Amino acid sequence: MAVSDTSSDRNVSRARLFQTRDTIAAVSTAPGRAAIAVIRMSGPEAGAALDAIAGPRPEPRRASVRAIRDPRDARLIDRGLALWLPGPGSATGEDMAEIHVHGGRAVVAAALDALFACPGVRAAEPGEFTRRAVLAGRMDIAEAEGLADLLAAETEAQRRQAVLQAEGALSAVVERWRERLVGAMALIEAGIDFSDEDGVPAEARAQARDELEALSADISDALADTRAERLRDGFRVAIVGPPNAGKSSLLNALARRDVAIVTDIPGTTRDVLEVHLDLGGFPVIVADTAGLRETEDAIELEGVRRAAARAETADLALWIEDATRPGGTPPALSAAILWRVANKIDVAAEGAPEADHRVSARTGAGLDALVAALGRAAGEALGAGEDVGVTRARHREAFAAVSASLAEALDGWDDLADELLAELLRRASDDLGRIAGRIGVEDVLERVFSSFCIGK
Structure with missing residues (x-):
């Protein structure tokens, strides 16, 4: 049984779709x-x-x-x-x-x-x-997605990552993986074609298994690395704390504009307010939230619930406390990282309270250090956009399907017939082909291009 290449099928599919219009x-x-x-x-x-x-x-x-x-x-x-x-x-x-x-x-x-x-x-x-x-074959689906990301890029790291994908870096990695997979398929099918030759099937199987184990590890590593997807979406920071600690004032200071209403009345902020910032070349989404306290006001209570929920899903939570009223203890929050930030240091006693950062949203004292730290945290979490990675859920779904097929093949290696192994590998090859549009291009066209602007 010969190993077929799908390039001719791809060209036929494109020719059928790419008609006079x-x-x-x-x-x-x-x-x-x-x-x-x-x-x-x-x-x-x-x-x-x-x-x-x-x-x-x-x-x-x-x-x-x-x-x-x-x-x-x-x-x-x-x-x-x-x-x-x-x-x-x-x-x-x-x-x-x-x-x-x-x-x-x-x-x-x-x-x-x-x-x-x-x-x-x-x-x-x-x-x-x-x-x-x-x-027309001028670019593949993954490159087109990179172009879409380039059009939407707001920070330098996002631009670097988008250019990398638009220039075919992800497609090249996927194609190398697919070539390795096709090579393993050829070894399995060689065992089928030369089943009467002593030792050939077993030797071919052994070579194929070594290659597939290495390939499976590479794909598992790609699935475990979420930085590229997170770079597209942004590093999420939640500003949380008690009422009147200066959370909204800090958001305005970070955004350098009036985003949130600031008053001395506790409970002014009732909903989550977001700003998108470029900190050190990385996309950071900062959310101001309602003050966390016990309340019987139904609207404020919903705001408190949303504040806690946002903190739990944030990459980093800033617990803001009033430096003039030290002694508060942050509640148990499941944020990935929690920083204590003492605000209003311009009117507080020197050195109180203990905190990771000490700032004054009113005067700007300490803000440069906080912004720099946020940029570093985002960079560590998101990467610099200089490595090829999984940037979309569509890619992750395809890689997960490939990983599942390889796992099924390797787990049943000693029991599965050569024909069944070859079928599992063919299925994995097809799933890899979907990323760049080698396979099933019609299925992903609407999904990919719906986010483009009219003139692109």
């Missing part, structure tokens, strides 16, 4: 007033639409100044740049075109309206340009 158009720059707006087109009518709105067609891949006109009445819309990007060497693999116009809302709206008047041109759906690039 509508030409799509969308603004690929951010909405709102700007100096320049870029409008992209992709599809079989891109060239004709460019001729109609900004003719004559420029030389391929050379930006040319053109009058942008409405093809229905030749009315001048703007003067800008036109680019002609014929396929298959374009981003989507199709014929593409761009017009660069001034970024006023009215200009962009008029240019789009003119384009949609051209035969066969319609508005793009979210992520449709990248979807077409994947179906």
Whole structure:
């Protein structure tokens, strides 16, 4: 029994999906007033639409100044740049075109309206340009996910990780693992093909087992490392403590803007308020919570419950206490890390109380040290974004399925027939193939591209 490669099947699947279709158009720059707006087109009518709105067609891949006109009445819309990007060497693999116009809302709206008047041109759906690039084989699913993360990156570490995946680092690791798996499959099937040869099946099985045990360990290590997923989501910090300890004031000081209402009335904060911060290049989500105390107020009681729940799910909890009223003891919280922070040190006696950090949200004293410590804690928990890792639940599901198939094969190694072992390994190979879109690309398209912006 020969070991088949799925690359030809993948190309057939892509060819079936990547058929002549509508030409799509969308603004690929951010909405709102700007100096320049870029409008992209992709599809079989891109060239004709460019001729109609900004003719004559420029030389391929050379930006040319053109009058942008409405093809229905030749009315001048703007003067800008036109680019002609014929396929298959374009981003989507199709014929593409761009017009660069001034970024006023009215200009962009008029240019789009003119384009949609051209035969066969319609508005793009979210992520449709990248979807077409994947179906054309210009990038794989994992690389497209990296591109989506790059568009959403808010910190330097997130950017580094997204670029790594968009450039194919995860896909390369998965492909190496798949090649090792296919090699083990070949050894098992060699035992089937040469079952009449003395010693061949046993020797082939032994070599395959060594390879599969090493591969299983590598995949288990990848599953155990959650840093890449956490880097996408952010390091979660919960600010908790008794009422009037200055929790909301500290949140405002960390955010450097008024996020939370601050008063001297206990119980002012009733719900969880979040701010997203970039601390040392790492994404940190800081949540202000209601003061923890006994209360009969139903609304405040719900706030207290939510505060405790947020602390329990946080990567780090900051227990804020009033330095002018020392002696409080933090309740038992199941946060991964708990730091005691003494606030209001500007009006407290020197040295009281004992704490991991001493700050004044009002004057800013001690805040730089606290912010630096938070950045270090986030970096230790999330990693620097420089290593390939599991970044999505979809990847984790696929790796878990591979790990389960390998475990079943290794656990039953001495009892399973070669044909059953080969089937388990084929199933594991298929699950690995799903990560980059080698297998089941149609099943994940909607799931991946629904988060993209319209012009990408």
